[in-house]
Amino acid sequence: MSVVLPxxxxxxSVGGQYALIAIGYTMVYGxxxxxxxxxxxxxxxxxxxxxxxxxxxxxxxxMPLMIVFTVLIGFAIERVAYxxxxxxxxxxxxxxxxxxxxxxxxxxxxxxxxxxxxxxTIPFISDSINIGPANTKVVTVITPFxxxxxxxxxxxxxxxxxxxxxxxxxxxxxxxxxxxxxxxxSVISTxxxxxxxxxxxxxxxxxxxxxxxxxxxxxxxxxxxxVAAVFGGIGSIPGAVIGAFIxxxxxxxxxxxxxxxxxxxINSNIGIATFSDAVTFALLIIILVVKPTGLFGEKATDKV
Amino acid sequence: xxxxxxLVVNYGGIEAVKGVSVDVPYGSIITxxxxxxxxxxxxxxxxxxxxxAKSGSITLDDEELLGMSTTDIVAKGITMVPEGRRVFPDxxxxxxxxxxxxxxxxxxxxxxxxxxxxFPRLKERSWQAAGTLSGGEQQMLAVGRALxxxxxxxxxxxxxxxxxxIIVQGIFDIIREIHRQGTTVLLIEQNxxxxxxxxxxxxxxxxGRISLQGSGEELLTNxxxxxxxxxxxxx
Ligand SMILES: Nc1ncnc2c1ncn2[C@@H]1O[C@H](COP(=O)(O)OP(=O)(O)O)[C@@H](O)[C@H]1O
Ligand SMILES: [Mg+2]
Numbered sequence: 418m419s420v421v422l423p424x425x426x427x428x429x430s431v432g433g434q435y436a437l438i439a440i441g442y443t444m445v446y447g448x449x450x451x452x453x454x455x456x457x458x459x460x461x462x463x464x465x466x467x468x469x470x471x472x473x474x475x476x477x478x479x480m481p482l483m484i485v486f487t488v489l490i491g492f493a494i495e496r497v498a499y500x501x502x503x504x505x506x507x508x509x510x511x512x513x514x515x516x517x518x519x520x521x522x523x524x525x526x527x528x529x530x531x532x533x534x535x536x537x538t539i540p541f542i543s544d545s546i547n548i549g550p551a552n553t554k555v556v557t558v559i560t561p562f563x564x565x566x567x568x569x570x571x572x573x574x575x576x577x578x579x580x581x582x583x584x585x586x587x588x589x590x591x592x593x594x595x596x597x598x599x600x601x602x603s604v605i606s607t608x609x610x611x612x613x614x615x616x617x618x619x620x621x622x623x624x625x626x627x628x629x630x631x632x633x634x635x636x637x638x639x640x641x642x643x644v645a646a647v648f649g650g651i652g653s654i655p656g657a658v659i660g661a662f663i664x665x666x667x668x669x670x671x672x673x674x675x676x677x678x679x680x681x682x683i684n685s686n687i688g689i690a691t692f693s694d695a696v697t698f699a700l701l702i703i704i705l706v707v708k709p710t711g712l713f714g715e716k717a718t719d720k721v
Numbered sequence: 722x723x724x725x726x727x728l729v730v731n732y733g734g735i736e737a738v739k740g741v742s743v744d745v746p747y748g749s750i751i752t753x754x755x756x757x758x759x760x761x762x763x764x765x766x767x768x769x770x771x772x773x774a775k776s777g778s779i780t781l782d783d784e785e786l787l788g789m790s791t792t793d794i795v796a797k798g799i800t801m802v803p804e805g806r807r808v809f810p811d812x813x814x815x816x817x818x819x820x821x822x823x824x825x826x827x828x829x830x831x832x833x834x835x836x837x838x839x840f841p842r843l844k845e846r847s848w849q850a851a852g853t854l855s856g857g858e859q860q861m862l863a864v865g866r867a868l869x870x871x872x873x874x875x876x877x878x879x880x881x882x883x884x885x886x887i888i889v890q891g892i893f894d895i896i897r898e899i900h901r902q903g904t905t906v907l908l909i910e911q912n913x914x915x916x917x918x919x920x921x922x923x924x925x926x927x928x929g930r931i932s933l934q935g936s937g938e939e940l941l942t943n944x945x946x947x948x949x950x951x952x953x954x955x956x
Binding site for chain 1: 770771792795803811819821823824870
């Protein structure tokens with residue numbers, strides 16, 4: 418147990434961070450049927466903005482400001498790169514998303530000179546803490562609770578507010594939603610605002626665990642979160658969250674697999690840990706073969 | 722009055738509506754009948770702002786609606802019950818009614834009760850997902866949902882489509898009742914017989930054009946209409 422615990426803890430924590438990104442993918446897909454390839458890069462930009470802002474102001478001002486800017490960036494991307502393509506073929510908007518992704522990466526590469534920037538230490542959440550035999554950071558412990566609270570708030574918003582009802586309607590039927598008087602564009606913008614907001618919070622939790630952030634830092638977590646969303650059934654919020662936790666936990670268990678085997682006297686040094694990413698994708702392939710719509714994919718109720 | 726003049730609508734290269742003029746005076750039931758593919762739905766969708774018109778004009782009390790967003794047209798008091806009902810299947814019956822009043826900010830309680838009075842079946846199913854309702858119940862819900870916006874004019878696209886005769890009778894009773902309570906009705910039907918009986922004035926549409934118009938009784942006794950739409954051969 419004492420060997421497994423640290424890996425399990427960090428798996429749950431990383432899973433929660435993936436979940437916050439995955440919700441952005443799955444909600445946008447639910448409403449636009451678009452895989453927003455730029456989402457992982459918005460997450461990275463949130464990280465880089467935090468670095469630069471913390472250089473000139475205290476973290477407690479920088480953080481809310483960074484969240485606001487990230488939300489504005491998410492909103493602007495939709496208005497500039499996706500909205501004009503509303504009635505264009507699916508492929509055009511997909512390519513526009515890929516374009517935005519590269520634009521953000523290159524912009525950040527230019528500004529940072531391509532160098533990794535040290536992520537600021539945020540008091541309290543970067544502190545060390547002992548959970549039984551495991552030594553970890555506070556952020557690892559609070560992440561799952563924060564994620565669950567945010568997901569709960571989001572589910573309440575979608576199921577019990579007027580804008581949430583509009584989101585569910587738009588996800589189903591654009592024309593009829595408009596006949597109700599719903600402005601499709603403001604509902605779509607709301608979706609991007611929520612997705613970017615959660616990605617901004619996710620970036621604080623995620624990058625606090627790492628030393629640096631660079632222009633490619635969004636790629637891997639973005640990909641994992643996307644896989645989590647597909648795994649859970651893209652379009653479904655509960656699916657994305659559960660998928661994210663499963664992926665976070667399993668990749669960390671794989672990382673600790675040799676250490677765990679060692680407890681039983683089995684010494685292997687083939688470097689199973691290096692396969693942790695491969696395991697993520699193997700899981701995805703298995704679930705898609707068994708259930709092509711993902712874990713919660715066919716329940717149309719969760720399309721937003 | 723809602724006035725449609727020389728409306729032309731294209732889909733890509735295909736002309737679906739080729740210069741249609743229809744008057745909908747307040748307080749009337751106006752019907753647009755015609756075979757499948759005649760361009761009836763396209764005409765309604767153009768009025769609702771869901772498709773762009775190529776030319777012509779659509780005015781409500783002399784205000785041009787062409788170019789307005791659907792949301793703004795709904796806000797002007799024109800609503801539509803779409804072809805195939807299109808209730809939101811995952812939303813409950815009550816949520817479907819509430820979303821029909823999306824633009825309203827006042828209290829909905831009385832209006833929900835009013836819809837439930839018109840359709841007691843819906844009240845029993847208030848908490849059920851709309852997708853689980855029968856076709857007839859979904860049609861009732863679609864009509865009730867449209868009423869929730871308190872429209873001046875309600876447009877209905879083939880409300881009787883695919884429903885059993887007994888239920889169709891009920892739907893037409895409701896249309897008359899809505900009209901009696903003061904809402905203007907623009908009704909599209911392939912069921913020309915029932916539509917013309919209910920209507921004050923009717924238009925017959927054929928391949929994108931109005932081929933005939935007249936009062937309900939006039940059209941019902943017209944030989945051409947009888948032959949083509951009422952399934953009665955000339956004697
Ligand atoms: N979305 C569309 N794209 C292309 N053609 C369409 C579309 N909708 C309808 N049409 C064509 O326009 C014509 C009129 O259709 P419609 O207005 O639906 O007729 P109706 O409601 O009288 O049956 C038909 O020839 C139909 O095939
Ligand atoms: Mg039609």
